[in-house]
Amino acid sequence: MNSSLGSIFYERLSRLDQTTLALRDAALAMLFPLECRVCGAMIESLRDGVACADCWLAVEQRMERIRIEKSFCAKCGMPLPPASTSPDERFCGRCDDLAFSVARAGGVYEGALRESVLRLKSQPHIPVRLRELLNIAAASLHEKQPSDSIIPVPLHPDRLKERTFNQAEIIANALSKLTHLPVDTASLIRAEHTEKHRAGMGARERARSLENAFQVRAPRLIENKVVLLVDDVMTTGSTANEIARTLLNRGAQAVNVLTLARAASDLL
Ligand SMILES: [Zn+2]
Ligand SMILES: [Zn+2]
Structure with a gap:
């Protein structure tokens, strides 16, 4: 991990604490052996979650x-x-109209990261590896524009009841520990149940299905604030765009986006 960026936020444990935790994680991994969900090799430490050290x-x-x-x-x-x-900055040419300012991710949505994101949908736990990636992405975003508060992408209440937890909120809480920014789950709600119909939709259909899906409930909390919107994966950016548009309309100064993973471009 990039130590100069990482050290900005990362809650530093003493060397002794780190050694104790690493030993504990290795011992637990031996007691409860797990196969890497990417390559099938044995996972040697709990800090790696569902993938092995090589896949990470x-x-x-x-x-x-x-x-x-x-x-x-x-x-x-x-x-x-x-x-x-290698110019200083490059642009994809597709995101000019999207309402958020800057989006960053922990990594590309593939291999160990993809498996970990999928696991997070059923198990509300962020392994150390994911925290490290989040930390680097948060530091990179912070260099561009510091944020005032974190808002996880909300689930519709019916969906939350089915799932029992919102994985975006689990990520937001982990990020809050790293950055000391407050998590705001009061301002934004998902008013329409859109998630289920979206598989297989094109970008334009997705965007249309999302219109008015989100509402600001407590505008005072976001007025003149730079909001950091948090989710597990960003694909087309249509959800982030719709939420950013909603927050900006209700007085937010700017909206940045942080996700665990970013789907690779179809240009690759
Ligand atoms: Zn592996
Ligand atoms: Zn772009």
């Missing part, structure tokens, strides 16, 4: 390359094909 290394190296080569959109964070020259 692949995620980190891919993200490291993307950062070094600046092969991502400076606004929406979408991975882009490597360029022959």
